[in-house]
Amino acid sequence: MSAAPGWDKDRARAIVEGLAALEGATLPILHALQEEFGFVDPSAAALIADALNLSLAEAHGTISFYHDFRARPAGRRVIRLCRAEACQANGGEELVAQLRARRGLDADAQDDADLTIETVYCLGNCALGPCALVDGELVGRLDVERLSELCDGAPVEAAQIAAGAER
Ligand code: FES
Incomplete structure (x- = not known):
């Protein structure tokens, strides 16, 4: 199986070997790989197993145990x-339901080359919910129209300005 686009095996090997001497190195290695590439290609398991003297099954087991690591x-x-809770109280679940009903987009199930939707629990912006982090930018006071536009790739700044204008 070939690695996913964006994965550089030599760079991955250098990261694994650079951190292998740490106590409990597996998690720091996985975090560093995800930080570097945005995901952990399944081929990382063999690199980690080699460097840390683990079985391949142990390395795979650790990667799949932690749901934070994308494949x-x-x-x-x-x-x-x-x-x-606070975003739910401000209509967050209704937003999720409407997104599903109108667009067929399901939080946590939507994940393709164009759009990934994930659930998080509290972004520290509770008073201005429902909130989302869109490409790393915080957007508050979301409604289904704005969220739908963001799903289509609308600029984050426009959604932030629109949210501000409603205050
Ligand atoms: S509950 Fe959503 S930002 Fe805190």
């Missing part, structure tokens, strides 16, 4: 929707 690149637009 392939995220979409060009990444929306992390807050579904914690």
Whole structure:
């Protein structure tokens, strides 16, 4: 199986070997790989197993245990929707339901080259919910129209300005 686009095996090997001497090196290595590439290609398991003297099954087991590690690149637009309590109270779940009903987009199931939607729990912006982190930028006071436009790749700044204008 070939590695996903964006994965550089030599660079990955250098990262693994650079951190292999750490105590409990597996997690720091996985975080460093995800930081570098945005995901952890399944081929990393063999590199980690080699460097840390683990079985391949142990290395695979650790990678799959932690759901934070993606196995392939995220979409060009990444929306992390807050579904914690305060955002729920401000209509966050209704937003999720409407997005599903109108667009057929399901939080946590939508993940292709264009769009990834993930759930997060609290972005520290509770008073201005429902909130999302869109390509790393915080957007508050989301409604389904704005969220739908963001799913289509609309500029984040426009959504932030629109949210501000409603205050
Ligand atoms: S609950 Fe959503 S930002 Fe805190």
